[in-house]
Amino acid sequence: MKALLICVLLGAGVLFGVIIVQGGVAQSEGPPLGLPPVPIPEDNPQAVAKIELGKTLLNDKRFSATGEVSCATCHAEEKAFTDSPLTVSEGINKLTGTRNAPTVLNGVYMETMFWDGRSPSLEDQALHPFVNPVEMGLEDHEPILEIVRSDPKYVKAFKSVFGKTGKDVTMKEVTQAIAAFERAQVVANTPFDRWYYGGEEGALTESQRRGFEIFINQGRCVSCHVVEQTQALFTDNRFHNVGVGINNIQKDIPRLAREFLRAEATATEVNVKVLTDKKSSELSRFAVARTFDDLGAFKTPTLRNVALTAPYMHDGSLETLRDVVVHYNNGGVTNEGDPVNDFLSGGIRPLQLTDKEIDDLVAFMEALTIPEFAHLADEAGKK
Amino acid sequence: MSDYRLNRRDFLKCAGALAAASCLTVSMVELAFADRRKNFTFAYISDAHIQQITGANFVRNWNRGLIRAVAETNLLTPKPDFVVFGDDLAQLGKKEELDYGAEMLKKLDYKTYCVMGKHDYYLDLGDSWSKLFGPHYYSWDHKGVHFITLNSILTYDEWTHERWPTAEQRMLEMTGLDNPNGSPFMVGEKRREWLRKDLAKVDKETPIVLFSHSPIQKIYKGWNFWTEDAEEVQALLKPFEDVTVV
Incomplete structure (x- = not known):
């Protein structure tokens, strides 16, 4: 009873690697040549639907104060998950930060996040740009939660991935899905x-x-x-x-x-x-x-x-x-x-x-x- | 006088972050008293080993180490009361090395006391060092603590003055470890007599901090972790209640 289903998840944004899906849990079947096994935290196992949900969240511009900036604005897949050629990233209202956007690719192997390592995990990292005044500029995470608890597409996805609806959907689930997508970008x-x-x-x-x-x-x-x-x-x-x-x-x-x-x-x-x-x-x-x-x-x-x-x-x-x-x-x-x-x-x-x-x-x-x-x-x- | 008594367990608190911060030893030393309001700190840097290659060309890594240590010391918060530069500012005791090292030390924002090391001494027997930093051994008082720097890297006169054809060779012989041509360190009679007189003026309950290049112990002769007259120096210090040798 090893591999029930083997699929290449290009659709979910996985660029490389074969994913074994077992009982809805996806695991990388060996990393690509030159990379070690992908570390997956026990409390956030990979799953196809979760990765897909993460991709949708990452691209959702509604999670910014102006409705114009998503995570992908600075981590654009078509720019190798950066915002090249910008020197430093541009957030809402063209406000600039102080640092050059690092790639999401192989970010799973980073032991700390951000250029100064101030965040310990992909999950934690994902919380901060939403509420940074020069990035996505929200006052707090409430507007995100309102959307994911009410938008029918999200309601369905969070129910299917986490078995949760309404107030049970929190930033924990949101950031877990985003992190799962990022963990799939192993190239x-x-x-x-x-x-x-x-x-x-x-x-x-x-x-x-x-x-x-x-x-x-x-x-x-x-x-x-x-x-x-x-x-x-x-x-x-x-x-x-x-x-x-x-x-x-x-x-x-x-x-x-x-x-x-x-x-x-x-x-x-x-x-x-x-x-x-x-x-x-x-x-x-x-x-x-x-x-x-x-x-x-x-x-x-x-x-x-x-x-x-x-x-x-x-x-x-x-x-x-x-x-x-x-x-x-x-x-x-x-x-x-x-x-x-x-x-x-x-x-x-x-x-x-x-x-x-x-x-x-x-x-x-x-x-x-x-x-x-x-x-x-x-x-x-x-x- | 219990206010002034040192708490031995807490006497030397080295900031771990600092110790790891540089190739040089940079430590923040806190003197902890029963009455915490009397605590104070000093910073300790040592072993820069500034080394001339030729002319104005010095070993870059050692320069960078001292530059960094000085810059870090200037950032210490809270500020230390003073700095002690341990010893071995130079590698081969050259005037150029000592001058260059002293120039870097001048950037310290604090009063700085220097201790003689063997690498500073054995080329010109401390002449260049003295012109920059003064006497080879001295003492001072600070907030109820008596501080002493000893020149403890001397050895037998015959070895120092008669055995070597050149000062350069004497310097090199003294820098080697496990060197059969080496000679054990000592404080020597003259410095012990000075120490005896210096200590005679100090109350027995006054805490003493003594800086010495060689440990006032006999640990391993081959590497000069050794002071030939350690017992005599220890005897001079014994009557005092609190003594710490750095």
Whole structure:
């Protein structure tokens, strides 16, 4: 009695992977090449209908104060689940936040959510943008609950997925469905995966192979963008000050840091502050953890599809992958000779890469594009 | 005088977050009294090992470590009353290394006390260090606590003054671990006599904090976790009720 039904859930937005559905419970039958098993929380098992409901919720613009912004506004599937080419995300009334939208793809492997890790799970994360004044701008979650408890389509879906109606439908169910959809966005099978894990010799060009050598050696990239023997998440799930953003507020650090050290802020207050106050935003993880090691430290993003999601870094301040490599090659400063941040993470140091090596490293990152999204690279090339 | 008595269990409270924050040891030390209102803190940084490669070129990682430690110390909230820079500011005792390190330490927003380390000493026997930071050993009082820094990295005169053809070689010999050419640390008679006189002025109930590069113990000679005259120094400290060696 193993697999009752095997179906490829493209319709529900699952890009890859075969899902075994057993008694209405869906589980991934082995992750794609290059990725570890998908961690699924016990209290929120995957199910086809739940994933589908999550997709609908993610795209519902009624969950914003203006009726114009949904989660998908900034995590658009056709933009590899980002809002590229925006530098920072645009919420209601074109209000801008302080950070560049990270992709939903493979977000399930992140141990914490947001650039500063201030949220512990996909479920918790989904609560916050609804009520952030520069994102979806709701006063509280009530308007969402009114819609999901009354719109016949939602009433039917929540009854079918959770067996709940009326007031029993809460933000818990809403965020569980959204998280289930996000957990289904597990993708890999890039040229790199086929070459490194699949033994497909011709999957990478010569330049890309040289780029990988630099990635794991002189470039020191692998220290944070982790590649292992059997899998590559391209993140260490940790936080590093890489000299972006924080470099612009050097003189304000003592004042800003003390504000956070003195005042105990609630999660919501931190959530609003870091997206509405550009300078406080640059303290990043420090605003959450309040340890000096985390000053200006942002979470290591994954790299699959990175060629499609320009601009780069938490603030979208670097336009191209080449700019990013040059920044690291300079030892954590965008313009050579600029002052290095006092709190720069220890691993960031000048790399002494030649122009050709920089090109190779960029070529390697272009080998991390997922086939289903490759057409976006062509479109980007035309711009 | 119980107000001034140190609570030994709480005496050294190191902020874990800080200890992990840098390649250097940066610690916030809280002196806890029975009357909490009398508590105060100082920050402790040590082992920068600033190392010159050539000219104005220094080992970047060590520079970054000290720069970071200084910047973090300036952010400490509440502010510490003062900073102690433990020892080993330089790697090979060069004037350039000490000057560069001192320049970085100048950015500290607090009164800073420095302790002599072996890496600071064995090239020019502390001359460059002294020009920057003053006497090799000294004491001061702060809020009812007597603080002492000892120069405890001296050794036998013959080893220091006669054995080595160059000062550079002497410096290198002293930096090696398990070095058969090494020599054990000691405070020495002259410094012990100074300590005896210094302590004679201090009430026996006054808490004492003593900074020393080598532990006033005999733990492992090969790595110089060792003070040849540890027993004599301990004897001088014994009459005091509360003594902490950092």
